[in-house]
Amino acid sequence: MSDARTKSMDEALLALIASSLTMWGRSGSARQDESGNIIVESEAHVVRIARAAPGVPFRWSITIDGRERVASSVTGALRVLRSSLDPDFRPSRVRIAPIEITPP
Numbered sequence: 001m002s003d004a005r006t007k008s009m010d011e012a013l014l015a016l017i018a019s020s021l022t023m024w025g026r027s028g029s030a031r032q033d034e035s036g037n038i039i040v041e042s043e044a045h046v047v048r049i050a051r052a053a054p055g056v057p058f059r060w061s062i063t064i065d066g067r068e069r070v071a072s073s074v075t076g077a078l079r080v081l082r083s084s085l086d087p088d089f090r091p092s093r094v095r096i097a098p099i100e101i102t103p104p
Helices: 003-023 074-085
Strands: 029-032 038-042 045-051 060-064 067-071
Touching: 003 029, 003 038, 003 045, 003 074, 038 074, 045 074, 060 074, 067 074
Parallel strands: none
Antiparallel strands: 029 038, 038 045, 045 060, 060 067
16 A cells, blocks of 8 residues: 555544544544554543554554554444443444335
8 A cells, every 4th residue: 555545544544533532422632643653542541553564464453551452444443442442332233134024
C-alpha cells in the first residue's frame, strides 16, 4: 500500500476514533504520535493503536494499559477500544436466521 493511501486511512481512523469517543460519552482525546501510532487517552486509560507487522493475519495491534490485543478490522479495533474504555459496554451479536413467511 502506498504511503499516501496509508496516511489517508490512518487520518480517517483517527477521526473515526475521536468521533466515537464523543458518541460513546467518553471524555478523552485521540492523536497520532511521531511513529504514526494512534494514542487514545481517556480517563485513567492510555491506548496505543498501531498497524500490525506485514505478513500477520491481523491489521491492528492495540496496547491497553500495557496489555496487547489484536484486531483484524476497523470494527474489531473499535470494539476492543470501547470495551477497554467502558466497563459497562456489552457488544450485541447480530444473528441471521431463516424464518417461515406465511401469507396474511
